[in-house]
Amino acid sequence: MSDRVLTHLLGERAGFLDRLSDFVAYPSVSADTTYADGMDAAQQWLMRRLSALGFGNVDLLSAGGQSAVAAEWIGAPGAPTILVYGHYDVQPPDPMEKWDSPPFSLTERGSRLYARGVSDDKAPSLIAIETLGAFLAVEGQLPVNVKFLFEGEEEIGSASLRGILEKYRAELDADAMLSADGARWRPDLPTLATSCRGNAGFEFSVRTAAKDLHSGRYGGVVPNALHVMATLIASLYQPDGRIAVADFFDGVKDPTPEQRSILAEIPFDENATAQALEAVPVGEPGFTWLERNWLRPSLDVNGMWGGYTGLGSKTVIPNEAFTKITMRLVPGQDPDACVVAVYKHLQAHCPASATLTFGAKRGSSRAYSLLDNHPLLLAAEETLRSTTGRLPLRVGIGATLPVASIMAETLGIETVMFSYSTADEDYHAPNEFFRLSSIDEGFTGWDDLLRRLGQQSPDTYIPFRRKRSPINLGSSS
């Protein structure tokens, strides 16, 4: 192969690992303000690297929340303009004690790199940055116009991303978005995700007395906030696993026979997958694993706590209990309406002996579905076919990339998820990792795709541009 850009990239692998090591060392945890310094440091590092590679207009874009990092190169008149997306924020490292190596220190073991955020989304983002930078270094130009947007709130529901896109609509305008986030489904099969579920979430608490009470002095006569909380959580599900919340399924369509048959043809071993997780599959009766995960909504308690949780025992009747809850939504569901439905359910089931309080609401996002014949999707399919030798399967994502629906609603453009992370890389759990082999795969894929897009006319994208929605920072119509 005479691709000098790719040769340059593959020769620079040690340098890439050094830079990735620097990037993951900044604890850019957006969920917890005690990591504010880590967020700042990751932003600054990213801006320095983008400048060093020759990109212009390197800047912080803010709409009240965590700033996004932007940069661009727009020297390819007549070629499409591609918005390249990633995120520099990461999940919290807790529980710290379950990590086999420090979460913010890049550690190579076997054929894997371990660190918080290495898979979601620092290595995939950096692969995109370095590949595009290599074009500038080797060829002095890029095949397409590129705008970068790295957000800092992906892990907390992209609360102010919509505001950023509205505020910087002109600066970020593009023909389509190519996302370095949105993991590949699995390592053994080339796939392209054409849909993802939406999400919503909130915290709530119950209170049953002015203070914790002694379990001897008051046991049997006053309510216990943890008993109430347990009853409320249990009430959210029917015994068969179906979500029991009235109105939650409003707008949800049953899968069509076509959808079901497409999913049934995807090679997938439910039992082997469950065994690897040491989990017994559960869920809504009448659906397969893939149907449940890609086409049906879910509702999960992410954290619950109350009373004494330290060592030993403390004989209190807790007066407060707390829960964090999130849901994954499918087309037809409105995130705000779903939050209201769950909350109304909790209110209806809360006994008179407890006070229910609605706490912080997460940023939310509708489900997203990409149009079948979008030119960026077709190009990405060709790239994967060419670089892997196999036609990629079109699959769904059970998780949420809020950016896709927000982009469609604000900039009116579609998103193709083209990350080189893989969904088994424990990216919301301890010992998050990234496969070493994905680095070269990523360089190769981005190089190939950029060259293909350089052959397209921007006009190809016009029929796929959506009418932008009016500015709306809350729900969307």
Place this chain on the structure above:
Amino acid sequence: MSDRVLTHLLGERAGFLDRLSDFVAYPSVSADTTYADGMDAAQQWLMRRLSALGFGNVDLLSAGGQSAVAAEWIGAPGAPTILVYGHYDVQPPDPMEKWDSPPFSLTERGSRLYARGVSDDKAPSLIAIETLGAFLAVEGQLPVNVKFLFEGEEEIGSASLRGILEKYRAELDADAMLSADGARWRPDLPTLATSCRGNAGFEFSVRTAAKDLHSGRYGGVVPNALHVMATLIASLYQPDGRIAVADFFDGVKDPTPEQRSILAEIPFDENATAQALEAVPVGEPGFTWLERNWLRPSLDVNGMWGGYTGLGSKTVIPNEAFTKITMRLVPGQDPDACVVAVYKHLQAHCPASATLTFGAKRGSSRAYSLLDNHPLLLAAEETLRSTTGRLPLRVGIGATLPVASIMAETLGIETVMFSYSTADEDYHAPNEFFRLSSIDEGFTGWDDLLRRLGQQSPDTYIPFRRKRSPINLGSSS
């Protein structure tokens, strides 16, 4: 009054407060080994004080757990021998942020002294110690023989107390026990508690997968440990508030009409009590507040946790959830049998998708009930009638003083609870306090009672000595 002992005590009030301030400054939290230094320091302080007051054989008694502090004065031949009991360990201070002043710094506000352990049981214990010490200082002798026992595991179920009593049976032998622990029921009414509930408890956990899983990638297809835990906890109660555990009520007798009518005559305002707690009364249908609290068993979750409990949100499906549970037991219930019943219930209700694990078991104790005409009870009643001007009511305690049943089973002696703490003093919650007025009341009461006991013959106690049970560190027959 020409009582020079009492005059001495009332004149030494500032010195008493200084000593109490020193005593509470040691964070003697038995539930948490990180406080081991505080336990040691409190032990040493207590031993120094007992020696300084002139008591002999000051020693640490240990049977594998936290040591108890012992001391004695046995220079009154022909008088009864009274074992004076208290404890120097305290509840954990958590949640720290709810304290209005530092928990281990004695703080006077209004007519109250605030500190962790000030009410339970450091001030009541110190009142007993100082009163008895004042007899030695002023009169050179005590009216009765006295043995002190201050244990260090009261707040964690007195796990090794039985072992200590068996091991030091001869050294601790006495005619009856007078407890400086076991709070007065309420501030407006002189009472003597003649019964208390037993207790038992354990921790358990559920596990649903090898690790926390991403709520998008796996939402709807794998079990959630917190959902399982909530369902298990909810299953422990019937919707009407009755405990739903099979076999839990084995051996529990319904209250007799006599018991119910005695309780009905006690002035007690359920609504006012509930309002003061900002709680709505709940509990087993068909029983009054006092019946529920004194004559019926209860079951409370003291702490529950799992998943992400930090700031912000983290979209995990938790693979583990944890619960601490304790129960209060009444006569007829065997603590070990009750633990087994609850655990069997949990096993029976645990779905196949979760693994249930039995964790640490608390020390347990049977319920205790004092014989109606015990000479120490009659003397204490006379003391309260004489010092308060009102005949004290005989009442129950919903909480547990394991020492009472353990004393009866090991040393064969009965216990009278004669503490000058009051049950509303938040002793298992933040801002624990002790009324300043209780100090003088305590000096007066202990002084009066000691003098009365000095008039009794040891023979009076013989008919009330129980046959000692065989050594048994676990359950009792």
